[in-house]
Amino acid sequence: MAATNTHEAIETVFRIERARLIAGLARMVRDVGLAEELAQDGLVTALSDWPKMGVPRNPGAWLMAAAKRRALDGFRRTKMLARKHAELVRDLEGEQDTSVEDIESAMDDDVGDELLSLIFIACHPVLSTEARAALTLRLIGGLTTGEIARAFLSNEATIAQRIVRAKKTLGNARLTFEVPRGREREERIGSVLEVIYLIFNEGYAATVGQDLIRPALCGEAQRLGRILAGLAPEEPEVFGLLALMEIQASRLAARTGPDGSLVPLTEQNRARWDRVLIRSGLAALERAEALGGADGPYALQAALAACHARARKVEETDWHQIAGLYDRLQAVLPSPVVDLNRAVAHSMAFGPEVGLTLLEGIDRSPALRNYAPLPAAFGDFLFRAGRLSEAKIHFERAADLTSNEREKAFLLRRAAACADGR
Structure with a gap:
């Protein structure tokens, strides 16, 4: 295999195995920063x-064995953590005559728990919400x-400092x-779900910047949700969140017009909704x-x-059912x-005055x-109640408050429509 192709294969394998490696190493060395290194x-x-x-x-097992030996070298060199040193020596001495296939099998024994533990650590409430989101995207998302x-329209130095501080906080805790x-x-599961949904929402309805949506960020949150669903198959709210993200993501292509402007839910071309994602979301629900x-x-x-997803036309939307669901929520x-x-x-169900x-x-x-x-x-x-002059004031107020340029333009168009009487 040519060197270039080999390097591409290595990078591909590492992207796939990265979170799994960090999870296993973090459990061993008790330090997410060191595990990442x-x-x-x-x-x-x-x-x-x-x-x-x-x-x-078995490239994943090979990488894990190489990383574990590097950890052992470090412990030997610094003469730190004698107990962990002894544990690692026993583990690695036992692996000297063990095939890579056996190492792979051993890794698979508890990989689910290891990866799940890393997610719980990255989303630990001891960290700020912003730090949890950044660390999760770094450690789990790669x-x-x-x-x-x-993704968050921030500068790289700020994010780097946030991640470094998060790792230090976890170490000190x-x-x-x-x-x-x-x-x-x-x-703790609530903290994990909160972080994943925060990441999704920033992609679905960007709070700042020129773009209304950032689909890549939504996709990353969905991927995290699917990983979590595979690791915690008996947690109903994990599937609830996954269902919510899949169904909402199905509308991304229809949420903006050709010029990037906002298209309200009631005006979207539902033929552009992703029916595959809708089916996936309904199954998760x-x-x-x-x-x-x-x-x-x-x-x-x-x-x-799901109520919106099942309505092929806006006129078919069951607003009474939606109102009842909001009462429960x-x-x-x-x-x-x-x-x-x-x-x-x-x-929408009972009239604007209500x-x-x-x-x-x-x-x-x-x-x-x-x-x-x-x-x-x-x-x-x-x-909708016909009180256009009052409506105009509120649309202009909303436009002043938003930091998203596309949303601001949409609200100002609505204000102008009030002035035009239409």
Whole structure:
């Protein structure tokens, strides 16, 4: 095999195996930063050895063995962590006469738990939400610092510092690199899902910048969700979140016009919705409900998205069912944003005046003081009620609040439509 082809094969294998390697190494050395360095060392060794020896039959096992030997060298050199040193020596001495196939088999024994433990560590509540998202994309997603910076429209130095601080915080916290069990697992799974959905939402409805959507970020969140679903097949909310992301992602191609402008849900060309993703999302929703999670927050949001996905025409949308689902969601996930979305649903089911009544009091919530969708909702309800001059004021207010240029342009067009009386 030519050297160029070998290098391409190595890079491909490493992208596939990277998270798995870091997970196994992190459990062993109890340090995600060191684990990432050791995995990279394994790559460097492969780049040196494989062009001469060829790609091994079980490249993942080869990389793990190389990284573990590098870890042992480091422990020997620094004379640190005597207990771990002894454990590694025993493990590696036992591997000297073991085939790579046996190493691969041993790795597979607990790879699910190892990768799941890495996800729980990267999403640990001891870190800020922003740090959790960056570290998850780095360790699990395998994105470079530059790719993460571009995804969140930040600069590379800021993201690099955020990741370094996150690793240091985890090290200082002396966390156990194990999958949490029982109540602790239930509590921690929420943090993991929160991070994945945050990543998805930033791609689905970008909060800043010129673009309304960043599909690559949505795709990365979906990939993380699928990994998590494979590792935690009995967690209903994992499937609820996966269903929600798949169904929402099915609409990405229809959310913007040829010029990048926003196309509201009610005006989208539903023929452009991805039916494969919709079927995948509906299947995940069925799984969540079968596991007893029908009233979970993510499952309920997925059920809401499913109502739209099942309607081939906007006129077929069952707004009464959507309003009822929002009533249930408000009970399990009370928040001003849910209250706002519930008002929108009720306005569509029962008329704009009902929506305006539900908005009373919501506008006084501190959490929504500078939240552009609130005045946008007021504007829409007032517009549909024929109160155009009032609607115009609210659309302009919403445009002032948004940081997304495409959304701002859309809201200003709605304000202009009020002035034109149409």
